[in-house]
Amino acid sequence: MTHQALIIAHGSPADPAPQEAALQALAAKVAALLPGWTVKGTTLATPGALETALADMANPLIYPFFMAEGWFTRTTLPKRLAAAGRTDLIQLPAFGHDPALPALLTKAAQAAVTNPAETTLILAAHGSQVSRASATITESIAAKLRQSAGFAAVLTGYVEEEPFLHHTARVVGPALCLPCFATSAGHVIDDIPEALEQAAFPGPLLPPIGAHPDVPALIARALQTGGQP
Incomplete structure (x- = not known):
């Protein structure tokens, strides 16, 4: 069984490219620690990036790279996933809520x-x-x-x-x-x-x-x- 994960951050609407690249770099570092996993990173701020990342992923875990469980993790992100036709995905707790x-x-x-x-x-x-x-x-x-x-x-x-x-x-x-x-x-x-x-x-x-x-x-x-x- 292939494990998949998508790390999602807010990004910077005014200048989305640097944060998009940073999330992809972070995903690569995580993937290096998880042999057999496919791990991608993207931001909500980059137009179309979330949908593109999901296109060839069957059942990825969604990891919100946010400090708080607030509007973006509980409302915006689920809406974006639903709009992409992905209401079946498991969304993990936000980064800021990790007990570690x-x-x-x-x-x-x-x-x-x-x-x-x-x-x-x-x-x-x-x-x-x-x-x-x-x-x-x-x-x-x-x-x-x-x-x-x-x-x-x-x-x-x-x-x-x-x-x-x-x-x-x-x-x-x-x-x-x-x-x-x-x-x-x-x-x-x-x-x-x-x-x-x-x-x-x-x-x-x-x-x-x-x-x-x-x-x-x-x-x-x-x-x-x-x-x-």
Whole structure:
């Protein structure tokens, strides 16, 4: 039996090509860890890309490369799949809801500092004025990191809701900012650095967690287990 999976991200409507290429590269890394699997990657923002990717796939698992189970994973993506005539596919939980993600965030943050116990860790996330999905999963992750990651403090800051990142990032002393984003699109490239500059943030800014080298292995495990812990 041939196993198949399709990793789907939002992408960047204003400039879809780079994110489309990034998802295809991610899929290739996941496929390298899953002999016998066919794994593709695509974005919702690239016109026709989702439909093209599905055209020669019989029964792929759908892996949403999103940080939250919100509008895009629960409404937009199912509608797009249905419009492509694929209402029979299994959609796994979003990347941001993987039980292994807090440990990965901890690993990424701890590797970037000398003494976590003296460092403030800020988790930068999307947030929304409409939906609580982004904030809910981010606050849940932050609570887990406060219990086990060993940092002096773990704070959250959002691009589109309070507490806004440019307020949270006004800290004194050693600090670190880790974006809770799946891809390196507009908010990560522009908004987060601008907010940190506005706050005179004293620490470094890490790449988004979705770019961590361990992410392909995390996705591969999720595909093998059907999204179960």
